[in-house]
Amino acid sequence: MRRIPIAERSDWRASAERLGFHFHTVDGAPYWDERAYYAFTLEQVERDLETPTLELHEMAMGLVGEIVASEFLMHRLGIPEHYRDWIARAWREGSPHLYGRMDLAYDGRAPAKLYELNYDTPTSLYEAAFFQWLWLEEQIDRGVLPRDADQYNLIQENLVETIATIAPLLPRPLYFSAVRDSPEDQGTVAYLADCAEQAGLATRRIAIEDIGLGADGRYTDLDDAPIGTLFKLYPLEFMFADAFGEALPTARVVLLEPPWKAVLSNKGILPLLWERHRGHPNLLPAFFDDRPDLALPAGWVRKPLLSREGANIEVHAGAGERWHSDGPYGDAPCIRQAFHPLARFDRGYPLVGSWVVGDRASGIGLREDDSLITRDSARFVPHAIL
């Protein structure tokens, strides 16, 4: 695994604009950054990333049935009582799922370590699945990368195939929804809707804020027609807390991702995985932190059960070094995870996002930050297999 500087494609910004990638630059700072790429060997990809991704996914899926059947574990994960039966029912009835991303710390040598699962509302999808692929194809075509350069990336292909497979389980109309004023999230749902269209499904879009609630308890679109399936790039726990959340269990709507993702997209899954698979080479020791009021011991990281984009993380590295990130999730219960810093490559700390689509390990995307905590300031840097 190496970080290799490379010439940018002179026309990439025009391509991005033309292809719907409007968030490639944020407030003048690059988000898509192709001034360098990460090079892996095929062995690193297959042995250290692909195989562990599938294994971790299966370990996590293996826990869902046990968690949703246990009031105690649902309570531990902070899942509100009102939603527990609904979540358990969705799991028992095989409510379909589409995709997830796990974040792995990997340095090219030691086993990759699982930081967390983003299994409810994973983003950085379009850039990993499509724009990264286009970068490789064009760099090969232009003779900048060798003919036999490759990339670990079947993400889009598997998305289209998975959507086609689960289509019979999705009542119509099928809506794709995100927060109105987030161009990045709107870009991601536009991309997913495109994948669904490629799978032969008619799709519609609605802003999260525009969803209505009918007198018959169903969610409605702007024409007051009931929504059959709602793909929502909006966290389940936000829905639980919002005014319309209460209606979820009786709204007769199929959600993507499904309700049971609430137990996987929750950092409480990390101590549970560690309990069941203590010592697994791809897991970091993790525990529920029942006393977040106490100072964090050295060598540990504290994360809220539910937080996103690196918010509210508290780190106590060895040798008295401490730092934390601010955020809006300050009041939530926490877990502790053993401190395992990201490796530094040149000027960046890369975090590997490993995609699981329809239960298949499908590809990776790397985000690189200037600090050890990968925040929304991180840059997306493409990769190649050489």
Next chain:
Amino acid sequence: MKRSRRLALIAIGQMPVLLAGCAEEEKLRQGFYTSIEACRSDGNSAEVCDKALKAAADAHANASPKYASREQCVQDYGDLCTERAQGGGVWMPLMAGFMLSQMLGANRSPAYVDANPVYRDRAGRYNERFCDRGDVGCGSSSGGASYGGWRQRPVDIAPNRAITTTRAGFGRSSSERSGWGRSFGG
């Protein structure tokens, strides 16, 4: 090879993707109501609801399915059968509700189109009785399921359907956290 051989985008990139609800074409809005109250609480004016009920009741009186015996009616409509008030010996189902059709335009209030009676059959399914000769109109009916241009079709919307009473019930959690990050995913 660890990557796809070819990928495409079919919708994005070629034209701006519009959010649902932006289109301003005319739309037929249909509502199935089991009472005047349900009609009104769906946002229709009292005048429109009264007009719809009267039109549906008139069509019912003229053109409901009719049977020579109670048994025959029960076969189709279970215990929702009644004997005609004027001129006994004729049996018909009770009207279970009415279907109101209105045309919605971009910048005007909904325009009344018509209203038809709805019956609930023995299996619990709702059927709308409608005139299939819109240009010349239909006569009165003395026959069964279809006669004189009157036909029936299943009602595919729930009674007193999807009355959107409120919106903006989702989104508060994200607005409270706006300023933290660009995405509400992660």
